[in-house]
Amino acid sequence: MKNHWWKALGVIILLYTFTAGMLLPLKPGIVAVNPSAVRTGDTVTLSVQGYNTFFTQSKTPVRAWLKLDEQRALAAKDIEVISDNALRVSFDIPAHLPVSRRVQDFTLLLDNDVDGASVLPSALLVTQDSIQPERGEALWANSPITDLHEKSGITFPFRNILAETIRNTYFHVALWFAMLFLFIGGVISSVRYLANNDLNADYRAQAQTTVGLIFGLLGLITGIIWARNTWGAGYKFWNLREVDVKQAMTMVALFVYLAYFVLRMAFEDAERKARLSAVYNIFAFVALIPLIYVVPRLTDSLHPGSGGNPALGGEDLDNTMRMIFYPAIIGWTLLGFWMAQLYYRLIKAQMRVDEG
Amino acid sequence: MGLIKETLALMRKDLVLEWRGKYALSGILLYVFSTVFIIYTSFDEVEPKAWNTLFWVVLLFASISAIVKSFVQENSPRQLYYYSLTNPIAVILSKTLYNIGLLMVVSLLTWACFALMAGNAVKDNSQFFLALFLGSVGLSITFTFVAAIAGKADHSATLQAIMSFPLVLPILLTLIRLSANALRLEQDSSISDDIAILAGIDLLSLGMALLLFPFLWRE
Structure with missing residues (x-):
């Protein structure tokens, strides 16, 4: 149990996120x-x-x-x-x-x-x-607004366009953060491969990157569904001019990591594959960081945080939501690393089988 | 100062090889010329907005095909020879610098082709040529580094394209914005931020390339 507590923690946190995130009512x-x-x-x-x-x-x-x-x-x-x-x-x-x-x-x-x-x-x-x-x-017969009441009880904020879909924050945004942590984990594993030449580190990088890619896809899909419900069906998620940093980085990260897997497929020799893909992984991760500065300068987007749209922080993410949003990030990240560990073992077992 | 000497010697070698074969530059020139000709015949008149987009797309493909060969032409015995002789930093530095020069020539030729056939849409010359310079530097650093990886595979051209396009996206988006400003498609007072971002990206990717190349070289 000593080495597995974090998996149980991840599951408990996610259960808490699902229950509280789905059942708590919205403010009137x-x-x-x-x-x-x-x-x-x-x-x-x-x-x-x-x-x-x-x-x-x-x-x-x-x-x-x-x-x-x-x-x-x-x-x-x-x-x-x-x-x-x-x-x-x-x-x-x-x-x-x-x-x-x-x-x-x-x-x-x-x-x-x-x-x-x-x-x-x-x-x-x-x-x-x-x-x-x-x-x-x-x-003008002015009558100042006075003595407003406060709603008692635990609720999520009511936002006019978002309404009930505000709960998607715990999935779409949290998945995006978990994806980022998994990719960072993959880069760290790649660095460790280059430092120690230990093939296990390369398998770990492959596993973490794969799970990160899956999370990225899920984040993209939840984002598309969310956007269709709130901004209307005309919203083009693939149009970079309307896309924000997070969406753009997810899209580009998907391309980069698909290329990473194509690169891995191109080589038979395990050492060579490991070395080249580790180098590419590190270079690609660093090369994408400037997107954070580049994309917001393109134009106003509809996405939270730009052009007057509600975003994280300020009054939009109130303390009740924080109590679920931050645990959701931790829960998804832990689950992701658990999945990556299982996949890593699978790759290792596969290698052993292949070697006979 | 062994590093600078080695770098210069390797660059000279690339230059002499290119001069003897004249293969890369003439191929690129033909590619650019035929593409611009197609654009010229299919568009009756190229509007500045289309001009801007098409220019960078043509330049992107021209530069990728100019650079993809940088490491393929070095067969493995020759690579082993360099390995025993020089510092890996000198190898990547010489290739990058050579490619920066090559891309600047290619981008000027592309611009000349566009100006000749589709008309010159550039309003602010200094800004546009600054964009060309920073773009050539950024594209050649990334493309050269990716070419070093892709050169080890059999289908290096395909691999080069799929690996480097997403990586140059930040550079390309900034470049198109910068040159849209030089074409007076949009007016933006914060253009110096774009130049700073571009220079920052160039330095960042150069640093990463110099840091990581020795690991590629080792095998």
Whole structure:
């Protein structure tokens, strides 16, 4: 048991990741608002569709605002709760807005004591008939947003486009990190081969690289599925201009490591194969590092972390998610090295069989 | 200063061999000329954006076929002879430097071919030739090193292509950006960062090549 504890640890961590990552609920959020565009001067009634919300169970009445900016917001005139997930909210939109834009977007903010506050950015577009900011200032009935409630209990953040798919963070992103660690392990094994000329180190490098490649493929596939669900089917995952660093590095790493295996196939002699592929492995790994600097400079991508998309860090990866995301990376990495060890033994056994 | 002397001697040998055969350069020239001719006949007019892409694609293939032979032409008895005579660093350094020179000639010829047949789209000459220089340096370091590996196999040309294309991707992406700026396809004030990245990549891969080549050489 002394030498195998890390395998058990990996499995336990992954079980924890699956259970907590799949079962914990999302924070309440707003899914849709209808109508989403109105004109000034009307009293509009919006039907609001909530997600994971409990409007009927709130002890204090539900409150709603249309937020213009940090200082200015309109309070709801009337709120009718239809069910836990549906509301009807009326607002008096003044005849003129205190802005000099024709179309102004408003953020919808709901608050009650069970769900806490939930937000839908750019929920309502208001078109002005004529632009008169001064009259808009005069007509504006400001009601500051105060006394917001906090949701109690453990939840994942609700992000508008991501919704439930936010759970893919524990698979897609964690697999990518595990792939990187496996490739680093492979490079270290290659260095050890060149230092000691021990063929076992070369088998280890081959095994770790193979498992890393599998993880990379899985990360790519989960990324494609995720992108299709959130950015729409038109998203081209192979288009480097829309791809981000992680996706691009995965793609290029796949090419590099496929070439690594072709290189291994090209030689019969074990020593020669080991030496050449170790040298290529190290050179390729170092040559790919600059991609981290190159790709972000190409253009804005849709991927988290660029062009205003939510990413790791800041408010997007909250502490609840961290409690599962970091263990997920460790769990996948441990599982990967376990797989690599099994494959390494298989290669060794195969070699022994081949030698007769 | 044995290293510099050895490097220069090996470079001279490559140069003399090339001069006697005139095989590599004339082959590349013919390749570039025919490719540009095809481009010229299939496009009525080459727009700057297409010009930029096609230029680097043609140059990429021209340089890979120029460099793939660097180690194949050295048969194993001759390699053994060098091994007993010289420092491995001098061998890779001489090949890399020779290939940098070769690629600069090839890239200037490619540019001349493009300018002659498809029109010259370059607006900022100094920036474009800086890109050509840094590109030749980066491509030849990586290609030469990969050629040293691929040269040991039977189907070295295929192996060379599949092993080196992903590796030069960072260089190529930066080069296309840099030359897009030189063609005034896009205006970017942070172009000096791209030049720094390119120079950094060149130095990094040169360092790795010098570090790892002795291991290839040993067998």
